[in-house]
Amino acid sequence: MKSGLHRTTSAPPRANVVSRVPDGCACENERVAPSSTTPQAPVRLLLGEEELLVERAVERILAAQRAQDAAAESHRQRVSELTPPELAELVSPSLFSSARVIVLEGAQDTNAELAAAITGFAKLPADGVVLVVAHSGGGRSKAGKELPGALRKLGAEVVECAKVTKPADREKFVRDEVRRVRGSIDGEAVATLIDAVGTDLRELAAAASQLVADTGGNVDAAAVRRYHNGKAEVTGFAVAEKAVTGDRAGALEALRWAMNLGVPHVLVADALADAVRTVARVSAAGGSDPNRLASELGMPPWKARKALRQARGWHSSGLAAALHATADVNADVKGVAASAAYALERAVDRIVVARGTRH
Amino acid sequence: MTNRTGVWVDLVGQTEAVAELSAAASAAAGGTGGMTHAWLFTGPPGSGRSVVARSFAAALQCTEGEGCGECSGCHTAIAGTHADVHIVEPEGLSIPVAQMRSLVQLAARRPSAGHWQVVIISDADRLTEGAANALLKAVEEPPDRTVFLLCAPSDHPDDVSVTIRSRCRVINLRTPPAEAIAEVLTNRDGIDPETASWAGSVCGGHIGRARRLAKDPEVRERRESVLRIPGSLRRPADVFACVDQLVGAAESEASSMSAARDDAEKAALRTAMGAGGSGKGTAAAERSAKSAERDLEKRQKSRATRAQRDSLDLALVDLAGFYRDVLATKATGAHVTLNHPDRARDSATLAGQLSAASALRRIEAILDCREAIELNVKPRIAVEAMLTTLQRG
Numbered sequence A: 001m002k003s004g005l006h007r008t009t010s011a012p013p014r015a016n017v018v019s020r021v022p023d024g025c026a027c028e029n030e031r032v033a034p035s036s037t038t039p040q041a042p043v044r045l046l047l048g049e050e051e052l053l054v055e056r057a058v059e060r061i062l063a064a065q066r067a068q069d070a071a072a073e074s075h076r077q078r079v080s081e082l083t084p085p086e087l088a089e090l091v092s093p094s095l096f097s098s099a100r101v102i103v104l105e106g107a108q109d110t111n112a113e114l115a116a117a118i119t120g121f122a123k124l125p126a127d128g129v130v131l132v133v134a135h136s137g138g139g140r141s142k143a144g145k146e147l148p149g150a151l152r153k154l155g156a157e158v159v160e161c162a163k164v165t166k167p168a169d170r171e172k173f174v175r176d177e178v179r180r181v182r183g184s185i186d187g188e189a190v191a192t193l194i195d196a197v198g199t200d201l202r203e204l205a206a207a208a209s210q211l212v213a214d215t216g217g218n219v220d221a222a223a224v225r226r227y228h229n230g231k232a233e234v235t236g237f238a239v240a241e242k243a244v245t246g247d248r249a250g251a252l253e254a255l256r257w258a259m260n261l262g263v264p265h266v267l268v269a270d271a272l273a274d275a276v277r278t279v280a281r282v283s284a285a286g287g288s289d290p291n292r293l294a295s296e297l298g299m300p301p302w303k304a305r306k307a308l309r310q311a312r313g314w315h316s317s318g319l320a321a322a323l324h325a326t327a328d329v330n331a332d333v334k335g336v337a338a339s340a341a342y343a344l345e346r347a348v349d350r351i352v353v354a355r356g357t358r359h
Numbered sequence B: 001m002t003n004r005t006g007v008w009v010d011l012v013g014q015t016e017a018v019a020e021l022s023a024a025a026s027a028a029a030g031g032t033g034g035m036t037h038a039w040l041f042t043g044p045p046g047s048g049r050s051v052v053a054r055s056f057a058a059a060l061q062c063t064e065g066e067g068c069g070e071c072s073g074c075h076t077a078i079a080g081t082h083a084d085v086h087i088v089e090p091e092g093l094s095i096p097v098a099q100m101r102s103l104v105q106l107a108a109r110r111p112s113a114g115h116w117q118v119v120i121i122s123d124a125d126r127l128t129e130g131a132a133n134a135l136l137k138a139v140e141e142p143p144d145r146t147v148f149l150l151c152a153p154s155d156h157p158d159d160v161s162v163t164i165r166s167r168c169r170v171i172n173l174r175t176p177p178a179e180a181i182a183e184v185l186t187n188r189d190g191i192d193p194e195t196a197s198w199a200g201s202v203c204g205g206h207i208g209r210a211r212r213l214a215k216d217p218e219v220r221e222r223r224e225s226v227l228r229i230p231g232s233l234r235r236p237a238d239v240f241a242c243v244d245q246l247v248g249a250a251e252s253e254a255s256s257m258s259a260a261r262d263d264a265e266k267a268a269l270r271t272a273m274g275a276g277g278s279g280k281g282t283a284a285a286e287r288s289a290k291s292a293e294r295d296l297e298k299r300q301k302s303r304a305t306r307a308q309r310d311s312l313d314l315a316l317v318d319l320a321g322f323y324r325d326v327l328a329t330k331a332t333g334a335h336v337t338l339n340h341p342d343r344a345r346d347s348a349t350l351a352g353q354l355s356a357a358s359a360l361r362r363i364e365a366i367l368d369c370r371e372a373i374e375l376n377v378k379p380r381i382a383v384e385a386m387l388t389t390l391q392r393g
Helices: A002-010 A014-020 A051-068 A084-091 A112-123 A142-153 A167-180 A187-197 A201-215 A221-227 A236-244 A248-260 A265-285 A290-297 A301-311 A316-336 A340-356 B006-010 B015-030 B049-061 B072-079 B097-107 B129-140 B178-189 B193-202 B207-215 B217-232 B236-272 B282-332 B341-353 B356-374 B379-392
Strands: A043-047 A073-078 A100-105 A129-135 A157-160 B038-042 B085-088 B117-121 B146-152 B169-172
Touching: A043 A051, A043 A142, A051 A100, A051 A129, A051 A201, A073 A084, A084 A100, A084 A112, A112 A129, A112 A142, A129 A142, A167 A187, A167 A201, A187 A201, A187 A221, A201 A221, A236 A248, A236 A265, A236 A340, A248 A265, A248 A340, A265 A290, A265 A301, A265 A316, A265 A340, A265 B236, A265 B379, A290 A301, A316 A340, A316 B356, A316 B379, B006 B015, B006 B049, B006 B072, B015 B049, B015 B169, B038 B049, B049 B072, B049 B085, B049 B117, B049 B146, B085 B097, B097 B117, B097 B129, B129 B146, B178 B193, B178 B207, B193 B207, B193 B341, B207 B217, B217 B236, B217 B282, B217 B341, B217 B379, B236 B282, B236 B379, B282 B341, B282 B356, B282 B379, B356 B379
Parallel strands: A043 A129, A043 A157, A073 A100, A100 A129, B038 B146, B038 B169, B085 B117, B117 B146
Antiparallel strands: none
16 A cells, blocks of 8 residues: 555656656766666666775666665665664655665675565565665675675676776776866876875775866876876885895885884784795796696696796705795794894895805 | 502502602691692603692692592592692693782682692693792792692703792602503503504503504504605605605594594584574674684694694604614614614614714604704604604715
């Protein structure tokens, strides 16, 4: 009875909706599953951990809904703080407000009962109510893991919000961001910006739009350098890679950056140990076929290939000294040395010196 | 070994200590001089420090004489259930000062059932500085019928503070001889004499380890694989195979131990926190159960780390013992008791190849590795560095 009444008052003019989605909220990085083209799918599944993309998807859904009905309400709830009856109350249509968007955050933490309630709504949706389920893609419990599959099967519209991990994807994101605010950027500037700002999409998006606003549209490397400099992210692996290839200056510079950025000393020490161990194992095993080495030593082929390249210039006595240096620094960063930063610098130096020794 | 009767039956190869303690016990029973109010038992791991402490407590609490081993006083004191015997056995890394303060209060009372109020601190080397100081006054001048029994690996200031040590009568336990251990294994645990004498000769004087070696084929296999390492380190690539073997065995041992206990503990905790309940209020109960469960997981993880380290340490001690044999064979021409007599041929072979200095360097590398692991260095990294030295010299 209730829902029948609701339907008569708020049947939306569907054809109009798509064109009225505000431009500013679209994000080219989200790949909408082709199976669901109707924007009115009552259940939307935001799959992935990238907060910025999740937030934008929610904004876009909300804007679409507001475009139909300016009075559309929205509710945000963490799934871990929700019980099935509360969910039932949220999604049941009310007499007064026509449209509603319910956002359930952290759906991977759901328990079995709540998952049943969510899929129950997906089976029998109420008109004018859009349920947005943000799910990290993982989940500890069985119910949490199975929820995305169940919703997909019930025809939920899936928006991928996975973390951007590949450098190429990140560059594309920056380019898209610049284009979105009607600017243009060249390849070198993209690389410089990512170097300086880091990998956080939110910060990259903010920096990109700010740069476009500051430069008037054409962003080049010089403009990026004018506003941003330095390095935002240096990992222990970058330090270790330079150290085992004998690049003392580069390794020490990267190490200083890493220390300035607050990379934990222990991580750098572990990365050094891992790099030296990999080189030692590859050079001890002998041979030059990376695929054979990879299967023999149980490491991915790319790692074996890289280690083979790095192993040039190392001798067994030097490797022994380097292994001792990494073991010493591992104790140093865990409280033996008075200054962990100095201990790391000395270890880098010892590794570079060890690379030069041969007997 | 003839005087091992009554409560002293569990003490292996400690004739002098037993003589002194039983004299003190009869002095205490007779009311003559010769009893002391604070004792410190020192000796290497496995020599039976806490067994001595309990036996002495039993001799003091004996209702029939001076340690008959039959009466209820002896039984309960040895089992640790006697009302007037307080045993402090630290489960954590150290004994906190608060625990010692309450213990001092307890020690000031008169015995309720037995003759003496006995306080046993089984790992006195784990007393923090504050805890040791809190104990000082009570150890110096205890009430009439109170006895303090402290156990520590040695009376070195690193183990026991000098102020505590100077207030105690020190009883030194020696490493029990191999024959005595073999005898105990045969008589008490019913192990056949041949296995028992082998286990006694390779256990390094640790009675508990001897029993495990005699009874558990897995422990034997583990020791064999560790002692094969020195002979198998030929090429640099062997180092990494041996690292995998050493660290992998320690990891799997720890994980098999935790697999056996963790799930049962977790299930017990869940039941205690009311899991599986339905109805009003279960959601809130479940949330607090979650946090208790996380606490338990943390404790289990640290226990597993500890188990892994202990198992690795055992392997390293065996390895160090082997190189010590090499050094001893080299220096003396094999006229000393070896740590691993069943591996005499291997150590003699290696003694022919290594110089004394390089054998010593290897022993040092092993000891450094033990120290590094204690300092939280990742076991794999420390063991790699050590095996590199063992391979190269």
